[in-house]
Amino acid sequence: MTVPTDQPTEVQAAILTFVEARTRTSWDPGADIFATGGLSSLFAMELVVHLEKTFGISIGGADMRLENFRTVDSMVGLVTRLGGHASA
Template sequence: MSQYLVSSAEGIERTITAFVSKRVGADVPADRDLFESGLVSSLFAMELVVHLEQAFSVQILGDDLKRDSFRSVRAMTDLVLRLNGAGQAADA
């Protein structure tokens, strides 16, 4: 369970892109629709949830578990940034 110390949007996007690209065996542009392109199955979507939670110390619950949150690397980056921001605000 490694945790990435990444807080910038570019760093988060790079980390997610590397994970997805390695997993699907192809370069994946940040804005590619992963579901429409057939790169992500429902099983892999669950792996993405677990990966994001472990890699970025976030909890993905409720409305955040919708397909649109995982549609692209950019969508997942936005989700992580939003959840990290919410966590930091709660700690303040």
Template sequence: MVEQHKELIRDFIAQHVPDTEVDDDEDLFAGGLVNSLFAVQLVVWVERTFDLRVEGADLDFAHFASVDAIAGFVGGKLAPAGGGAWTSN
């Protein structure tokens, strides 16, 4: 499941950062690959694609900084209550 999430995330990023290979652990913002407008698009896309709600407390660049971070965030949000969150580390 996690790999399927990562594949979707990679595809979305590739659409917005053309002609650039992005590693799963590469910081998208620190590397200047994306901007704040993309961050908003990414949050909306995550909500729609994975059918989850991103709450105010979730709006942390650390959750959206890389493919691994996004997949970990999504996994945590989709984990059954009390089941613990999946992390990419």
């Protein structure tokens, strides 16, 4: 049985919930959340801290590139690659 790719994963849903609550905007998982110009570097650091605490990962070095945080999908990929899992 194939899992539909349009179904949000637990990780994706958790990240979307955080981003949408902080920005008060609904986002498509593939949308560039920084392209709007309304998000700050402080928000980027909040994302890093949130991902680390929520998914039990450590983000540093080469992983601290904006490309890893531009979209919810890219953040899901980062969390998955670093072995994170939802804490809920």
